[in-house]
Each structure stands twice: as structure tokens, then as C-alpha cells.
Amino acid sequence: MFSEQAAQRAHTLLSPPSASNATFARVPVSTYNNSSQPFRLGERSFSRQYAHIYATRLLQMRPFLVSRAQQHWGDGVQIKKLCELQPGEKCCVVGTLFKAMPLQPSILREISEEHNLLPQPPRSKYIHPDDQLVLEDELQRIKLEGSIDASKLVTGTVLAVLGSVRDSGKFLVEDHCFAELAPQKPAPTLDTDRFVLLVSGLGLGGGGGESLLGTQLLVDVVTGQLGDEGEQCSAAHVSRVILAGNLLSHNTQSRDSINKAKYLTKKTQAASVEAVKMLDEILLQLSASVPVDVMPGEFDPTNYTLPQQPLHPCMFPLATAYSTLQLVTNPYQATIDGVRFLGTSGQNVSDIFRYSSMEDHLEILEWTLRIRHISPTAPDTLGCYPFYKNDPFIFLDCPHVYFCGNTPQFGSKIFRGPEDQRVLLVAVPDFSTTQTACLVNLRSLACQPISFSGFGAEDEDLGGLGLSP
Amino acid sequence: MADQLYLENIDEFVTDQNKIVTYKWLSYTLGVHVNQAKQMLYDYVERKRKENSGAQLHVTYLVSGSLIQNGHSCHKVAVVREDKLEAVKSKLAVTASIHVYSIQKAMLKDSGPLFNTDYDILKSNLQNCSKFSAIQCAAAVPRAPAESSSSEKFEQSNLQVSSETPANHELTTNGHSPPTSKQILQQPKGIMGMFASKAVSKTQDVNKETKTETKEVTNVSSVGNKAPGKGNVMSNFFGKAAMNKLKVNLDSEQAVKEEKIVEQPPVSVTEPKLAVPTGLKKSSKKAEPVKMQQKEKKSNRGKRVELSDDETKETENLKKKRRRIKLPESDSSEDEVIADSPGDYEAESPSPPPPPSPPPEPVPKTEQEPPSVKSSSGEKRKRKRVLKSKTFVDEEGCIVTEKVYESESCTDSEEELKMKTSSIHRPSTMTVKKEPKEERKGPKKGTAALGKANRQVSITGFFQRK
Numbered sequence: 001m002f003s004e005q006a007a008q009r010a011h012t013l014l015s016p017p018s019a020s021n022a023t024f025a026r027v028p029v030s031t032y033n034n035s036s037q038p039f040r041l042g043e044r045s046f047s048r049q050y051a052h053i054y055a056t057r058l059l060q061m062r063p064f065l066v067s068r069a070q071q072h073w074g075d076g077v078q079i080k081k082l083c084e085l086q087p088g089e090k091c092c093v094v095g096t097l098f099k100a101m102p103l104q105p106s107i108l109r110e111i112s113e114e115h116n117l118l119p120q121p122p123r124s125k126y127i128h129p130d131d132q133l134v135l136e137d138e139l140q141r142i143k144l145e146g147s148i149d150a151s152k153l154v155t156g157t158v159l160a161v162l163g164s165v166r167d168s169g170k171f172l173v174e175d176h177c178f179a180e181l182a183p184q185k186p187a188p189t190l191d192t193d194r195f196v197l198l199v200s201g202l203g204l205g206g207g208g209g210e211s212l213l214g215t216q217l218l219v220d221v222v223t224g225q226l227g228d229e230g231e232q233c234s235a236a237h238v239s240r241v242i243l244a245g246n247l248l249s250h251n252t253q254s255r256d257s258i259n260k261a262k263y264l265t266k267k268t269q270a271a272s273v274e275a276v277k278m279l280d281e282i283l284l285q286l287s288a289s290v291p292v293d294v295m296p297g298e299f300d301p302t303n304y305t306l307p308q309q310p311l312h313p314c315m316f317p318l319a320t321a322y323s324t325l326q327l328v329t330n331p332y333q334a335t336i337d338g339v340r341f342l343g344t345s346g347q348n349v350s351d352i353f354r355y356s357s358m359e360d361h362l363e364i365l366e367w368t369l370r371i372r373h374i375s376p377t378a379p380d381t382l383g384c385y386p387f388y389k390n391d392p393f394i395f396l397d398c399p400h401v402y403f404c405g406n407t408p409q410f411g412s413k414i415f416r417g418p419e420d421q422r423v424l425l426v427a428v429p430d431f432s433t434t435q436t437a438c439l440v441n442l443r444s445l446a447c448q449p450i451s452f453s454g455f456g457a458e459d460e461d462l463g464g465l466g467l468s469p
Numbered sequence: 470m471a472d473q474l475y476l477e478n479i480d481e482f483v484t485d486q487n488k489i490v491t492y493k494w495l496s497y498t499l500g501v502h503v504n505q506a507k508q509m510l511y512d513y514v515e516r517k518r519k520e521n522s523g524a525q526l527h528v529t530y531l532v533s534g535s536l537i538q539n540g541h542s543c544h545k546v547a548v549v550r551e552d553k554l555e556a557v558k559s560k561l562a563v564t565a566s567i568h569v570y571s572i573q574k575a576m577l578k579d580s581g582p583l584f585n586t587d588y589d590i591l592k593s594n595l596q597n598c599s600k601f602s603a604i605q606c607a608a609a610v611p612r613a614p615a616e617s618s619s620s621e622k623f624e625q626s627n628l629q630v631s632s633e634t635p636a637n638h639e640l641t642t643n644g645h646s647p648p649t650s651k652q653i654l655q656q657p658k659g660i661m662g663m664f665a666s667k668a669v670s671k672t673q674d675v676n677k678e679t680k681t682e683t684k685e686v687t688n689v690s691s692v693g694n695k696a697p698g699k700g701n702v703m704s705n706f707f708g709k710a711a712m713n714k715l716k717v718n719l720d721s722e723q724a725v726k727e728e729k730i731v732e733q734p735p736v737s738v739t740e741p742k743l744a745v746p747t748g749l750k751k752s753s754k755k756a757e758p759v760k761m762q763q764k765e766k767k768s769n770r771g772k773r774v775e776l777s778d779d780e781t782k783e784t785e786n787l788k789k790k791r792r793r794i795k796l797p798e799s800d801s802s803e804d805e806v807i808a809d810s811p812g813d814y815e816a817e818s819p820s821p822p823p824p825p826s827p828p829p830e831p832v833p834k835t836e837q838e839p840p841s842v843k844s845s846s847g848e849k850r851k852r853k854r855v856l857k858s859k860t861f862v863d864e865e866g867c868i869v870t871e872k873v874y875e876s877e878s879c880t881d882s883e884e885e886l887k888m889k890t891s892s893i894h895r896p897s898t899m900t901v902k903k904e905p906k907e908e909r910k911g912p913k914k915g916t917a918a919l920g921k922a923n924r925q926v927s928i929t930g931f932f933q934r935k
Contacts, residue, residue, distance in 0.1 A: 224604030228566030454580030
């Protein structure tokens with residue numbers, strides 16, 4: 001682990017100045033391959049209906065589900081389409097789930113004059129015991145009941161259900177299965193420790209100054225300014241830094257210009273301008289020392305719909321001078337030193353959190369891996385580009401490290417798939433609140449959180465450091 | 470002795486100047502490796518405490534190590550006060566590093582001032598932020614100008630200076646200045662560019678100067694903050710005529726685009742160069758406050774300003790001959806603010822050998838001031854060219870009266886009255902052929918410009934003005 005390796009060298013800094021000071025060379029990039037091409041959008045046209053995504057999603061996922069169903073329930077299981085169903089006959093159907101939720105915000109209901117409804121206040125979860133599951137395939141849809149947990153599932157999941165049709169017209173489910181993990185190429189074996197630092201939620205421009213020192217300490221550790229020689233040597237093994245979204249704070253999104261009178265807001269600058277300048281300086285410090293990949297997030301100045309396109313380099317005049325800075329999409333996938341990374345800035349996971357009973361972000365992350373889709377709720381409740389040719393959010397192969405940013409707390413887990421796939425799941429916490437980042441060791445595929453703290457007037461009991469017993 | 474020097478330095482910083490000396494601050498100030506700075510701080514603390522146990526010194530330490538928390542081993546990095554150091558150390562399972570973080574005279578309530586100190590010193594050293602660091606990355610090299618991305622070509626299409634004469638060719642690259650040039654560079658280049666477009670011949674010195682400017686790709690220090698400042702500084706170096714052109718040039722619709730930094734140009738290099746012209750004064754030049762820098766800054770239209778860096782050449786040429794000044798048509802930038810500088814700008818060329826024969830006469834006539842520059846507040850104040858009579862004694866001792874246009878703030882209604890330039894008296898001894906042309910151009914241009922309400926109709930609009 002990072003700490004142990006760092007502690008191996010003798011402490012030299014509590015001593016008079018020595019004649020020479022060690023300088024370490026950053027581990028060179030051995031292999032890097034950015035495979036986010038499916039998430040880059042070229043010419044965009046929004047004149048399409050969103051139904052095409054679902055159609056292509058089902059089309060692409062059907063073969064995976066059929067093979068899984070046969071694995072689970074035997075080769076003899078009958079796979080039928082909804083139109084072919086006979087009452088009482090046990091069979092398996094593959095389709096897309098739709099969850100009818102009464103609490104789901106609906107713009108039509110909101111603006112409907114006959115209801116005279118006030119807009120619904122935002123809630124943290126929109127689930128309700130009365131939620132109904134409906135299975136849709138290419139032609140028909142049917143209500144589901146039985147041993148299937150409606151609270152956990154969300155709209156847009158493609159799955160296979162085993163059961164039979166009742167006379168009431170509903171499908172009684174006995175069992176269901178997901179597409180599970182995609183095939184995975186084996187991870188390479190590395191001879192030295194190499195680390196990738198995952199940070200998300202820097203939250204610049206947020207007004208609170210507490211996280212700024214933490215951010216500066218983070219940059220100093222990575223660039224080798226902080227720490228003793230051992231730590232600096234270990235930091236030199238950090239081969240890449242990935243900033244997973246929400247570089248700007250939620251506060252920079254306030255749009256006074258809409259609410260206030262023009263004469264009050266005419267000469268005011270958007271809050272994001274200062275924040276982007278600060279971000280530019282931070283990126284400059286980082287890129288002068290380590291390759292950086294910057295992913296946009298929910299509050300960053302890029303498009304809203306998934307997949308989010310990279311931030312524009314004109315915003316970072318200082319940092320784009322260095323070729324080590326890379327502005328990438330959200331979601332982002334790349335192969336770093338042979339290890340496949342795939343991750344998002346967290347919008348997919350937090351959206352599923354809102355519409356499902358699952359509480360732990362790491363658990364949701366694992367679930368998306370199992371259903372083989374990064375973001376099933378897009379385009380239903382999460383903004384998404386109207387794809388029609390293919391759905392790029394389907395896992396075509398399994399990554400080695402799968403992360404999502406901006407979670408409330410750190411979480412990390414090794415997940416094993418049915419075909420011996422091994423995935424490291426990382427829930428990267430929001431830095432502005434937790435002051436914690438993640439160090440992924442590429443050799444051992446383990447993740448260690450690294451947290452920073454300063455001291456404040458009230459930290460008498462080391463509570464701020466999390467060190468209190 | 471050198472070792473003792475740092476002790477004295479630290480002593481001075483902490484005790485006399487009452488500063489917060491962080492290791493990073495010391496490292497940049499003394500120019501030493503960060504680890505050495507940490508060791509210096511420690512050494513100082515030890516010695517000071519040994520010789521004077523009641524010393525007023527508060528020290529903060531950086532502690533890092535691993536800790537078992539929530540079932541996994543978490544690496545913690547913390548800045549702690551001296552009194553908490555032992556407690557924190559005891560909590561860590563493995564201590565990776567401890568070193569002095571900062572020394573200050575007063576007890577710190579929280580770590581905010583530490584951050585501020587580091588931030589300030591970092592801001593002034595942004596370009597070489599990893600110079601004293603313990604990790605050097607071979608891959609982190611600033612992009613060379615030649616490798617600039619396609620965004621540059623995109624910008625260059627709008628470059629005004631493309632109409633430069635061949636003599637400018639070496640500087641055209643400036644005009645299409647390295648795409649990597651940043652905004653701050655673009656402003657000086659814009660000033661240059663204005664002159665470049667007008668220059669007929671450039672002196673070698675001017676060439677050199679502008680070339681140097683080209684090479685100075687970017688000043689990495691906060692561009693935004695410096696650019697307006699620089700703009701004003703720059704404008705101080707040039708004559709009013711030059712300023713007019715400058716203004717017009719920058720007025721023209723060109724996006725100011727930030728491009729990649731190529732190298733780290735010490736800003737100071739530009740400034741000494743620009744300082745040279747300061748000495749030169751053109752007595753009767755009327756300085757036009759240069760507002761473009763501000764306008765550029767404030768103009769939010771995403772337009773780029775392609776600047777060639779021939780401005781100094783321009784000024785010199787202005788001096789030497791009344792060459793026609795090709796004023797790019799000023800565009801209608803309603804949002805641009807005209808910051809009124811006190812009008813003391815001198816047109817300076819870097820090394821203008823006073824031409825023996827060319828008329829020392831100031832060349833106000835060649836000024837084609839953009840007739841209308843509107844203030845951002847949307848009021849109808851404009852700079853208009855006003856026909857005024859100027860009387861002065863020229864080089865040969867003759868009293869000369871000329872009617873010249875000079876820019877003046879006035880309201881819209883007066884604009885239309887100032888179009889004619891037919892009556893310009895010229896000293897007979899002077900043979901500046903270009904003057905009449907320029908005069909004619911002036912009004913024509915003024916008319917056209919005014920007529921279009923300072924709007925550049927097409928991208929090549931200003932070319933026709935020649």
C-alpha cells in the first residue's frame with residue numbers, strides 16, 4: 001500500500017539541511033489508450049425520438065440475456081416474445097423494465113391546469129410501495145407481479161424473467177436474471193507498484209475555504225512537494241490522476257440573472273468564472289507533474305445530457321500548455337498500463353439512488369455492472385442524447401476498475417463475476433465534503449483512500465482528522 | 470557561511486517581517502529544493518529553541534501515515550499544530566513522514582493563513598511550480614508553438630494582420646501569432662499588429678523586438694489579471710496615433726482566443742523592450758487613449774484578436790513617413806468600454822533613429838481614429854474625429870498650421886459634421902506624399918466607418934480601406 005511503501009525510507013526531514021536532496025522521476029507512461037470514442041458525439045441532432053435507444057438497447061442485450069437465461073434455467077427453457085405467450089405456460093421473456101411510479105416528477109402533471117397542482121418538491125427518493133413493474137419488449141408490454149422486487153429495480157433495465165401469464169393478464173414471475181458481467185481480458189501483471197489517483201468533487205467556487213487547503217495538500221502530495229522522501233518516492237509512482245467530475249461547486253450554478261432585475265446583475269460575473277480560473281491553476285500544477293484526465297460532472301460547464309463532452313480547452317489557458325492534460329468525456333474509459341478503467345462522474349448512480357431502494361452507492365455501482373448497463377435510467381429520468389444506432393452505455397467488455405465519482409463516502413470492493421472476472425469497484429467520495437481521494441494500486445488492484453486535513457480552532461479532540469477513538 | 474545565511478533569512482522573515490514561513494514559501498523564495506527548505510526550517514527551530522528557550526515560535530508540522538479506519542487502511546495527510554503532533558503520531562499505525570510545515574510568530578487559530586501564504590507564492594511562480602519539487606515528470610513539457618492544435622488555424626483566419634507587407638513576413642507568424650499565444654500576448658501583439666499592418670518598412674530593431682515578442686509565447690501568470698494591466702502599460706508606450714490604430718485594430722471583430730501556452734515568456738522581457746520607446750516622444754502626437762485592451766477584455770464576444778507584433782515598427786514608421794495607416798474598420802462593439810486613459814501615450818519605436826530628412830512633423834494626420842467607440846454603458850458617447858487646427862513650429866523653424874483630425878469624445882450628433890478633410894494645410898517644405906492620401910483616406914474611412922456605425926460588414930471589410 002501507499003503508506004507502507006512510503007514508510008520504508010528513513011525520515012530525513014527533521015534534521016539540518018543536507019547537501020543533496022533526492023529528486024524522483026515520475027514513472028513514465030508505459031501504455032495509455034483512451035477508448036472513450038463511443039462517448040464522443042459528433043454532429044448532434046435532437047430531432048429524434050428517444051424510443052430508438054430502447055429499441056437498440058433491447059436488440060443489443062437480447063443475445064446476452066438469452067445465454068444467461070439458458071445458463072440459469074437450463075437449455076430447455078423456452079424463450080418467447082410477449083406476443084407468443086400462452087396462458088399458464090412457463091417460459092422466459094426478455095424485455096425492458098418500466099417502473100410506473102406515482103411520485104415520479106412528471107412535467108405534464110405539473111403544468112396541467114385541470115389538476116392545479118403545485119410543483120412537487122424535490123425528494124431524495126421517489127420510490128413508493130405502489131410502484132408497478134411493467135415488462136416491455138419490441139411489440140408489447142405486460143405487468144409483472146410475483147417474486148420480483150419492484151423497489152430495487154429501475155426503469156430501463158433489460159432482464160429476463162421466468163414465469164407464466166395469469167388469466168388476469170399479468171405475468172407471474174418466478175425468477176429473473178440479469179446479463180451479468182461481460183467477458184474480461186485478464187489484467188496484466190506489473191512488476192512495480194503504480195498508482196492512479198481518483199478524485200472527484202473538488203467543488204471549487206463553493207465559497208467554503210476549508211476544502212481549499214485539502215485540495216492544495218492533495219496537489220502537493222501528488223507533485224512531490226509534501227512529505228518525506230519515502231512519500232515523495234511513492235508519489236512518483238502515481239502514474240495518472242483522474243478527476244471524476246464536479247470540479248466546480250454546485251454554488252457556481254446559481255443564476256441570479258434569471259431571478260434578479262437586470263440592472264442588478266448586468267455587470268456581475270458568473271460565479272463559475274472565478275472557479276474556472278482556480279481550477280486552471282490547480283490543473284497547471286498537476287499537469288506540470290503528472291498526466292491528468294479531467295472528466296466533467298454535473299455542475300461543470302459542459303452539456304447536461306449524458307454522455308457529457310469534454311470541457312473546452314479554452315477555459316484552461318495555463319494548463320492546456322502541457323500535453324499531460326487530457327480533457328475527457330463522462331463516462332470515461334481508458335486502458336492505463338494495461339488496466340482497463342471505466343467510470344462516470346456519478347450522475348448515473350445518484351439517479352438510480354433516487355428511483356430505487358438501494359442505499360449504498362457502491363451497491364448501486366455493483367448492480368449496474370451486473371445488469372451490464374452503465375446508466376439504465378437514461379433517458380427516462382436522466383438526460384441522455386437520443387442515440388439510435390447503438391447504446392454506448394452497454395458494457396461490451398468488463399473493466400478491471402469501475403468507478404463512480406461524487407459519492408457521499410468512500411467505498412471500495414472487489415467483485416467477482418461468474419466467469420472469473422475480477423473488478424475493483426471504487427466509489428470515489430466527494431472531495432469538498434470528505435477531503436478524501438482514492439489511490440488505486442494497479443499491480444494489486446487494491447484501493448486505498450487518502451485523506452487530508454488541516455487544523456481548525458475547534459479541532460481539539462482530533463475529530464477533524466477522524467482519529468478520535 | 471552560506472548555511473548560516475538561510476538561518477538569518479528565516480529569522481528575518483519570521484521575527485522581523487512577521488511572516489508565516491511555510492516550506493513552500495521558503496523553497497520558492499530562496500530557490501531551494503522543497504526538502505531542503507523543510508530541513509532548513511527544522512534547523513532554524515532547533516537552533517532558536519536551543520539558544521533561547523522562550524522564543525516566540527509556533528511551528529506546524531505535516532504528519533502522514535496510515536490508519537485503520539472502517540476496516541480499511543486509510544492514508545492520512547494532516548497539518549497539525551506542534552502541540553498535537555505527538556497525539557497524532559501515536560494514532561497512526563505507520564508514520565510515513567513528518568516534517569515542519571511552517572513557522573510563524575503567532576499562534577494560528579486555523580490553517581487558513583497557511584493556505585493563503587502558499588497560494589500567494591504559488592501565484593507568483595506559476596510557471597515553474599514544479600521546479601523545486603521532488604518529482605520531475607519527463608512527459609510534462611509545454612507544447613511547442615508548432616504543435617499547436619487546429620484551434621489555432623481557426624483563430625488565424627480572422628487575423629487582421631494578414632494584409633501585412635512582405636517585410637513583415639517574419640512577423641506574420643506573430644500576427645497569426647503562435648496559436649499558443651494567450652490573451653495577454655495577444656494584446657501586445659494587437660498593438661503591434663496595428664502597426665504592422667500599416668508599416669511599409671520596418672527597422673531591424675523593430676523587427677527584433679517584435680520577434681522577441683513572438684517568441685515570448687505566454688506569460689503563464691494569471692493572464693486575466695495581467696492582461697488589462699499590461700494593456701495599459703503597453704498603451705503607454707505608444708503614441709496616440711499608434712494608439713488609434715491599436716484601438717481600431719482591436720476593435721475589429723476578432724475573437725480573443727486563449728491558446729496554448731508555448732513557452733514561458735518572462736513578461737519582463739517584453740517590458741524592458743517596451744520601455745525603450747518610452748524615451749521617445751513625439752511632441753505633437755495626440756495620444757488616443759487606447760481602450761482596446763479593456764475592450765478586449767470586456768468584450769465578451771468570443772472574438773479573437775489576431776495581432777501581429779509589429780506595433781513598434783508601426784510607430785517608428787509613423788514617425789518616419791506619413792505612411793498610410795490602415796485602420797481596420799472599427800466594429801461596432803456596443804459593449805466595449807472605452808477607458809479613458811489620460812492621453813499621454815507616446816508612440817515609441819524601440820529604436821527609432823530619428824530620420825534626418827523625414828519630416829519630424831508629427832503625424833497626426835495619419836491617424837485614422839476609429840470614429841466611434843461606444844462605451845459599454847450603451848450611451849451615445851463616441852470618439853469622433855474632429856477637424857481642428859493645430860499650430861506648431863516645425864523642424865526648420867517654420868510655423869505650421871494644419872488642420873488635423875483628432876479623436877475626441879463627443880456625442881452622436883456631432884459625428885456627421887466631421888467628415889471632410891479637404892482643407893489640410895501642409896508646410897511646403899515637407900514632402901510627405903502620403904499625407905494627402907492619408908487625409909483622403911481618413912475622411913473616407915471615417916465616413917465609411919461612421920456610416921456603417923462602426924460595423925465591419927465582412928471579414929475582409931477593412932482590407933478595402935486601403
